[in-house]
Amino acid sequence: MKDLFEKIYKDKGPLGKWAAQAEGYFVFPKLEGEISNRMKFQGKEVITWSINDYLGLANHPEVRKVDAEAALKYGSAYPMGARMMSGHTELHEQLQNELAAFVKKDAAYLLNFGYQGMVSTIDALVSKDDIIVYDVDAHACIIDGVRLHMGKRFTYKHNDVASLEKNLERATKMAEQTGGGILVISEGVFGMRGEQGRLKEIVELKKKYNFRLFVDDAHGFGTLGATGAGAGEEQGVQDDIDVYFATFAKSMASTGAFIAADQEVIDYLKYNLRSQMFAKSLQMQLVVGALKRLDMLRTMPELKKNLWTIVNALQTGLKERGFDIGTTQSCVTPVYLNGSIPEAMALVRDLRENYGIFCSIVVYPVIPKGLILLRMIPTATHTLEDVAETLDAFDAIRERLTNGTYKRMSASVMKAMGE
Numbered sequence: 155m156k157d158l159f160e161k162i163y164k165d166k167g168p169l170g171k172w173a174a175q176a177e178g179y180f181v182f183p184k185l186e187g188e189i190s191n192r193m194k195f196q197g198k199e200v201i202t203w204s205i206n207d208y209l210g211l212a213n214h215p216e217v218r219k220v221d222a223e224a225a226l227k228y229g230s231a232y233p234m235g236a237r238m239m240s241g242h243t244e245l246h247e248q249l250q251n252e253l254a255a256f257v258k259k260d261a262a263y264l265l266n267f268g269y270q271g272m273v274s275t276i277d278a279l280v281s282k283d284d285i286i287v288y289d290v291d292a293h294a295c296i297i298d299g300v301r302l303h304m305g306k307r308f309t310y311k312h313n314d315v316a317s318l319e320k321n322l323e324r325a326t327k328m329a330e331q332t333g334g335g336i337l338v339i340s341e342g343v344f345g346m347r348g349e350q351g352r353l354k355e356i357v358e359l360k361k362k363y364n365f366r367l368f369v370d371d372a373h374g375f376g377t378l379g380a381t382g383a384g385a386g387e388e389q390g391v392q393d394d395i396d397v398y399f400a401t402f403a404k405s406m407a408s409t410g411a412f413i414a415a416d417q418e419v420i421d422y423l424k425y426n427l428r429s430q431m432f433a434k435s436l437q438m439q440l441v442v443g444a445l446k447r448l449d450m451l452r453t454m455p456e457l458k459k460n461l462w463t464i465v466n467a468l469q470t471g472l473k474e475r476g477f478d479i480g481t482t483q484s485c486v487t488p489v490y491l492n493g494s495i496p497e498a499m500a501l502v503r504d505l506r507e508n509y510g511i512f513c514s515i516v517v518y519p520v521i522p523k524g525l526i527l528l529r530m531i532p533t534a535t536h537t538l539e540d541v542a543e544t545l546d547a548f549d550a551i552r553e554r555l556t557n558g559t560y561k562r563m564s565a566s567v568m569k570a571m572g573e
């Protein structure tokens with residue numbers, strides 16, 4: 155009989171096979187210092203473009219003060235137990251009410267983590283006769299939620315409304331047989347490439363098909379829409395999103411998440427979300443910290459304004475210099491270049507060591523072979539000088555990529571990897 159661990163010893167997986175070359179530098183890097191536009195990497199200052207601290211709250215003095223005071227007052231234990239049993243408080247309720255009002259929904263419910271909360275919400279919303287139709291490029295937490303579903307599911311081509319419609323036709327026929335309903339899931343902003351989900355057009359399909367819409371707006375919350383209520387507000391369809399999700403891990407620079415919907419839906423989820431019913435309640439320092447952050451989102455519109463000044467300067471600058479930034483419609487700023495994984499490694503090393511620029515690098519299998527994606531996350535803490543310095547550095551690395559410098563530098567790595 156085969157040893158269960160055989161695959162672990164033999165095959166480290168498409169990303170794991172690069173561990174010897176990548177770990178500690180390209181993956182699992184240790185960024186040090188206060189979270190801000192400039193941090194330290196391996197002892198050197200770098201302009202940091204890889205942290206989702208969109209509004210610059212992570213290290214805002216008022217936020218740090220409230221976090222510290224809450225930690226002192228409550229410690230990290232309080233409250234103990236699941237919400238349903240012993241972990242419920244006035245402040246949890248207050249935060250839910252304020253979040254619901256912020257995203258223009260009747261009610262909200264807190265989740266300890268976005269990832270498991272999404273998984274659990276999908277699980278709670280469908281039963282085996284129901285059908286899920288979701289974007290093929292959905293975040294891993296959506297895919298995992300769908301995996302729990304015992305009934306049928308269909309993917310539609312990424313952000314392709316015609317493909318969604320085709321799948322809705324199939325799903326409708328199937329639902330007529332099973333007696334179930336249909337759940338459509340999209341992201342508000344797709345976090346890798348930055349496009350907004352085509353929520354307006356998806357909502358339009360509600361006139362023809364009977365379905366409920368669940369939107370994961372992790373990257374839209376706080377960054378899009380006139381009041382920061384996200385991609386639904388930006389596209390004028392917030393009311394037509396049946397279940398809205400956002401995490402505290404990005405604009406709110408914290409941990410935790412929430413879902414918002416009509417009161418009856420939230421009342422149902424509250425009693426059916428297994429990840430919340432059978433797990434400790436969100437700890438109080440996070441609740442108090444989230445109340446403070448939400449207040450800042452509401453009362454300090456300059457945070458979002460500053461963010462967009464940087465986003466616009468960076469995206470316009472990149473486009474003017476001829477970089478391919480794809481189809482982003484959000485703060486997420488991808489830069490696509492052509493090259494192999496070893497070339498990408500040499501390029502990123504050059505960026506970090508010689509230009510002091512730290513951004514995330516995404517390669518195959520997350521994106522197609524031969525493409526390098528440098529994913530940049532502008533924040534309200536960045537300055538126009540950071541942008542100018544970064545644009546000049548990008549010009550320089552593109553020149554070296556095209557003249558074969560990185561290919562030559564990476565020849566030995568490629569040979570070792572059999573590429």
Ligand SMILES: Cc1ncc(COP(=O)(O)O)c(C=O)c1O
Pocket residue numbers: 267268269270272293295341345370372373401402403409410411
């Ligand atoms: C689109 C999307 N959904 C869900 C999550 C998970 O949220 P959390 O980090 O709170 O678990 C993330 C990542 O943070 C995300 O990017």
